[in-house]
Amino acid sequence: xxxxxxxxxxxxxxPTLGSAEVELSFYGGAQSAPDSDVVxxxxxxxxxxxxxxxxxxxxxxxxxxYGIRLTRWQSPTFGYGLDFAHNKIYPKDDNMPTGFSVLExxxxxxILTVNxxxxxxxxxxxxxxxxxxxxxxxxxxxxxxxxxSETFGYQLAGPAATWIAGASYPISDQWSVFGEYKGxxxxxxxxxxxxxxxxxxxxxxxxxxxxxxxx
Numbered sequence: 388x389x390x391x392x393x394x395x396x397x398x399x400x401x402p403t404l405g406s407a408e409v410e411l412s413f414y415g416g417a418q419s420a421p422d423s424d425v426v427x428x429x430x431x432x433x434x435x436x437x438x439x440x441x442x443x444x445x446x447x448x449x450x451x452x453y454g455i456r457l458t459r460w461q462s463p464t465f466g467y468g469l470d471f472a473h474n475k476i477y478p479k480d481d482n483m484p485t486g487f488s489v490l491e492x493x494x495x496x497x498i499l500t501v502n503x504x505x506x507x508x509x510x511x512x513x514x515x516x517x518x519x520x521x522x523x524x525x526x527x528x529x530x531x532x533x534x535x536s537e538t539f540g541y542q543l544a545g546p547a548a549t550w551i552a553g554a555s556y557p558i559s560d561q562w563s564v565f566g567e568y569k570g571x572x573x574x575x576x577x578x579x580x581x582x583x584x585x586x587x588x589x590x591x592x593x594x595x596x597x598x599x600x601x602x
Contacts, residue, residue, distance in 0.1 A: 408460040410468075412565070414597025418444040418452045420476045423587045425490075430583025432536035433486070440490070441479035444591070450475070450494055454569075454595065458504060466504040470521065470549065473497055474571060474591045489532035496589060497526040498547045498571050511554070517567075519551040525573035529585065536581040544575040553595070561601050569593045 420442040427436045446452035452475055458468035475495040483490045502521030510516055525547040531538040553567020570593070576586045 408466075408601055410456075410458045410460060410466075410599050410601050412454075412456040412458070412597050412599040414454045414456070414565075414567075414595040415452060416446065416593050416595035416597075418446045418474055418591055418593035420444060420474075420589055420591045423589050426586045427579075428584050428586075430533075430536060430579050430581050432581045433531075433533045433579065433583060436484065438484050440484075440587070441482065442476040442589070443479045444475055444593075445477050445493075446475070446593075452495070452593070454597075456502075458502075460504075460506075463508050464506055466506070468502060468504075470500050470502050470523075471497070472549070472569070472571065472593075474593075476589060476591070487531070487533050489530050491530045492527040492575075492589075493530060494528035496573065496575075496591070497528070497541075498549065498573055499523045499526060500547060500549045502549065502551070504551075506555075514554050514556050516554045517552070519549075521549055523547050523549070525575050527573075527575055527577065529577035531577075531579060531585055536579060536583075538577070538580045538585075542577045544577050545573065547571060547573040555599065563599045563601070565595075565597050565599060567595050567597075569595055 422441050425440045454472040456470045458466045460466040473495045475493045500521040500523030504519035506517035525544045549571045551569045555563045555565035557563045571591045
């Protein structure tokens with residue numbers, strides 16, 4: 388998955404070198420998720436069920452929550468690019484409906500989006516506020532275990548969206564640090580190994596800190 392992101396980043400950056408500012412960013416932080424409704428249908432082992440599941444992010448537990456972003460700043464105020472976020476959701480306090488031994492998206496609830504950004508240089512002295520948003524896809528690692536039904540694997544699960552607000556601060560000519568709020572929405576429909584499906588729409592909220600390299 389990271390190879391695909393790296394290839395897309397290369398294709399985005401290659402024609403821009405020398406003609407625009409390109410920024411490569413890495414970030415981590417604390418990510419959480421509110422409750423979501425889960426629907427399971429048509430499985431030969433798991434009975435049809437609808438329930439509300441409470442989630443938590445456990446951002447610092449392996450595999451950790453992180454993100455990678457490549458932005459082309461077309462002008463001092465407008466940019467666009469790719470963003471990959473390795474979100475995660477676990478059942479809160481390990482509470483799951485009866486019969487489930489595993490029900491999570493922890494490697495992870497991966498979101499890949501194409502984003503647009505607006506920033507305001509010199510608005511707060513050396514600090515630059517920015518906002519952004521975009522659309523893309525959810526590529527979760529679906530993990531469901533119920534009796535003889537065991538599903539573990541990456542799937543292209545549905546559409547996703549993200550929204551961002553933050554500020555960056557330069558620490559050298561090429562390096563800067565930033566902090567931001569980032570929210571995501573993903574509509575996920577995964578296939579179960581024994582023939583059914585699992586569906587859930589998930590919101591995540593994250594407070595991120597990161598570092599960017601400009602070239």
